[in-house]
Amino acid sequence: MATNKLLLLPGDGIGPEIMAEVKKVIAWFNARGTNFEFEEGLVGGAAYDAHGTAISEEDMAKAQAADAIIFGAVGGPKWDSVPYDCRPEAGLLRLRKDLGLFANLRPAICYPALADASSLKKELIEGLDILIVRELTGGVYFGEPKEITDLENGQKRAVDTQVYDTYEIERIAEVAFDLARTRDNKVCSMEKRNVMVSGLLWNEVVSATHAAKFSDVTLEHMLADAGGMQLVRRPKQFDVIVTDNLFGDMLSDVAAMLTGSLGMLPSASLGAPDAETGKRKAMYEPVHGSAPDIAGTGAANPIAMIASFAMALRYSFQMIAEADLLEKAVSNALDKGMRTKDIAKEGEATVSTEQMGEAILAELEALAA
Numbered sequence: 001m002a003t004n005k006l007l008l009l010p011g012d013g014i015g016p017e018i019m020a021e022v023k024k025v026i027a028w029f030n031a032r033g034t035n036f037e038f039e040e041g042l043v044g045g046a047a048y049d050a051h052g053t054a055i056s057e058e059d060m061a062k063a064q065a066a067d068a069i070i071f072g073a074v075g076g077p078k079w080d081s082v083p084y085d086c087r088p089e090a091g092l093l094r095l096r097k098d099l100g101l102f103a104n105l106r107p108a109i110c111y112p113a114l115a116d117a118s119s120l121k122k123e124l125i126e127g128l129d130i131l132i133v134r135e136l137t138g139g140v141y142f143g144e145p146k147e148i149t150d151l152e153n154g155q156k157r158a159v160d161t162q163v164y165d166t167y168e169i170e171r172i173a174e175v176a177f178d179l180a181r182t183r184d185n186k187v188c189s190m191e192k193r194n195v196m197v198s199g200l201l202w203n204e205v206v207s208a209t210h211a212a213k214f215s216d217v218t219l220e221h222m223l224a225d226a227g228g229m230q231l232v233r234r235p236k237q238f239d240v241i242v243t244d245n246l247f248g249d250m251l252s253d254v255a256a257m258l259t260g261s262l263g264m265l266p267s268a269s270l271g272a273p274d275a276e277t278g279k280r281k282a283m284y285e286p287v288h289g290s291a292p293d294i295a296g297t298g299a300a301n302p303i304a305m306i307a308s309f310a311m312a313l314r315y316s317f318q319m320i321a322e323a324d325l326l327e328k329a330v331s332n333a334l335d336k337g338m339r340t341k342d343i344a345k346e347g348e349a350t351v352s353t354e355q356m357g358e359a360i361l362a363e364l365e366a367l368a369a
């Protein structure tokens with residue numbers, strides 16, 4: 001049986017603490033035949049301390065060879081003054097760039113037990129399950145020119161450039177349509193075609209991709225500002241949202257907060273399918289950072305990290321039943337009142353990182369029995 005190769009990069013702060021819980025989940029699945037093999041590497045401040053760089057060439061080679069990378073979090077005050085090129089985030093950016101991870105997937109799922117934690121009314125978000133597909137390697141964050149010039153009249157001018165080529169829009173649209181087919185088969189594409197020519201092209205290419213290959217999927221277009229409004233007004237109308245780097249950055253944060261704590265949010269970043277194997281390079285990571293304020297206290301919520309592994313099961317290994325099982329185990333642990341500090345209401349009893357991990361394993365056992 002082929003092995004499934006994982007590279008675990010725990011990183012800094014709470015990264016190693018939450019990764020320890022994922023390792024237990026991997027061992028649980030392996031005991032039932034999933035055949036995961038994992039290597040570990042250093043990234044961020046941990047890599048800087050060991051190698052003087054945010055990720056070593058050796059670990060980059062491991063990343064290139066892995067079927068999926070499971071990434072914790074990087075950064076912390078200890079590395080605030082290291083040289084710019086060696087800052088912890090440089091490791092994350094190098095991984096994204098070298099592996100060509102252009103599609104960022106951010107699900108916003110509302111666990112029934114946490115419906116009260118949202119800033120929206122319970123009935124608006126109960127049962128919410130949307131997926132934001134954000135273009136991650138193009139657009140205004142990378143477009144040239146990107147500069148501040150001195151106009152020599154006491155004024156300065158700042159320029160960022162929003163730029164998209166057809167192929168960049170086509171490939172992200174394809175990811176969104178493909179994913180919609182595994183869900184409720186609906187895509188909403190968001191741009192600003194009313195004021196931006198890049199929005200016009202985005203709209204045109206998404207429509208053409210839909211007509212050519214995905215006409216079975218329902219496609220809707222929405223202006224990104226209206227989309228933001230609809231996300232907080234009636235979020236359950238959406239299934240998959242596809243949008244560019246800038247709008248995706250904002251809209252995915254809005255959608256994320258509908259569901260409660262940062263400690264609950266997983267993400268995936270995918271590259272293009274390999275020409276021979278069809279497999280995509282992929283990295284799975286919680287949305288949150290290294291939380292130095294609680295590192296070492298056992299207070300970190302491991303759910304975002306464990307749910308990121310569930311995304312790896314689903315998207316890199318097509319282990320849909322296993323992914324469903326793991327997500328159900330998380331949901332059941334929450335139903336039984338398990339709460340780390342970040343998701344507990346005032347006065348509610350809390351559990352540690354390890355206890356939450358154990359509770360999820362116990363639910364996996366119960367579901368598999």
Ligand code: NAD
Pocket residue numbers: 014072073074075076077092262263264285286287288289290291292293294299300301302304342
């Ligand atoms: P953060 O996400 O680390 O923390 C924000 C707040 O949320 C903190 O109060 C933290 O305790 C809490 N929190 C985060 N994750 C949690 C979890 N799993 N369980 C419980 N509480 C949790 O953001 P920050 O404080 O702005 O940044 C801290 C460091 O992380 C910085 O060095 C920053 O650059 C880095 N960072 C890294 C990533 C990444 O690795 N992808 C992302 C964001 C920030």
